[in-house]
Amino acid sequence: MSALGALAGRVRRRLLAEDGTLTADFVIVFPVIMMVFLGSFEAGMLMTRSVMLERAVDLSVRDLRLGLVENPTHDQIRDDICSHMIVMPGCSEALMLELRPVSTTTWNVFDGPATCVNRGEEVQPVTTWLHGESNEMMLVRACAVFDPFFPTSAWGLNLPLDASGGYQLVAMSAFVNEPR
Numbered sequence: 001m002s003a004l005g006a007l008a009g010r011v012r013r014r015l016l017a018e019d020g021t022l023t024a025d026f027v028i029v030f031p032v033i034m035m036v037f038l039g040s041f042e043a044g045m046l047m048t049r050s051v052m053l054e055r056a057v058d059l060s061v062r063d064l065r066l067g068l069v070e071n072p073t074h075d076q077i078r079d080d081i082c083s084h085m086i087v088m089p090g091c092s093e094a095l096m097l098e099l100r101p102v103s104t105t106t107w108n109v110f111d112g113p114a115t116c117v118n119r120g121e122e123v124q125p126v127t128t129w130l131h132g133e134s135n136e137m138m139l140v141r142a143c144a145v146f147d148p149f150f151p152t153s154a155w156g157l158n159l160p161l162d163a164s165g166g167y168q169l170v171a172m173s174a175f176v177n178e179p180r
Contacts (some may be wrong), residue, residue: 023113038150046159047085049146050169056084057171064140065175073128074099081142088144093117094166098141101132102145102174109139116143134179141172 060080062149063069069076074097082091096117104107106178115127145166148159 014062038152041158042150045087045149046146046167046169049144052085052087053081053142053144053169053171056081057140061083061140061173061175064097064138065178067178068132072099073130074127077140088146091144093119094146095142095144096127097143098127098129100130100139102137102139104137105106110141114143114168114170116162116168116170117145119145119162119166132177134177135176137174138177139172139174141167141170144149 060077063080064077066071069080077099078097079091081097082088082095085091089092096115098110098115100110118140119180137142145162146167147162148161151165161167
């Protein structure tokens with residue numbers, strides 16, 4: 001009976017001991033703090049990329065508006081936008097553009113979501129690329145696909161991911177074709 005009493009005493013002392021209480025707090029709080037930190041970093045990068053994409057599209061559309069680009073092609077404008085992007089590695093493979101006139105009678109703009117690069121396919125979707133006429137309002141829409149820095153932070157930020165695990169950013173800008 002004394003062996004059982006000694007065992008019960010050791011178990012009671014072990015349960016009442018305060019050794020490792022700080023470790024338990026750390027184990028509980030550390031993952032939460034890291035999730036907040038990683039989510040904040042990811043949200044900051046998302047906003048930086050979004051602002052840089054908007055700026056790059058605006059700078060390239062300025063050249064179109066001023067008529068500095070004769071008969072612009074999709075690849076030519078895409079490369080011009082990519083030259084203004086700092087935080088977009090592999091820009092040419094991740095960016096897709098659409099250019100189309102806007103009817104000033106119906107004011108119809110793009111139908112449906114932006115057409116983005118499908119990184120899972122060899123052949124990419126076809127986009128609308130119409131130059132328009134003199135004095136015609138044009139709309140440019142750019143869609144870029146980015147990989148999150150930390151894949152798990154995309155879940156925390158509730159980012160809609162495509163089949164390849166990337167999220168899409170869209171930028172639009174409008175201009176009027178100069179008279180010829």
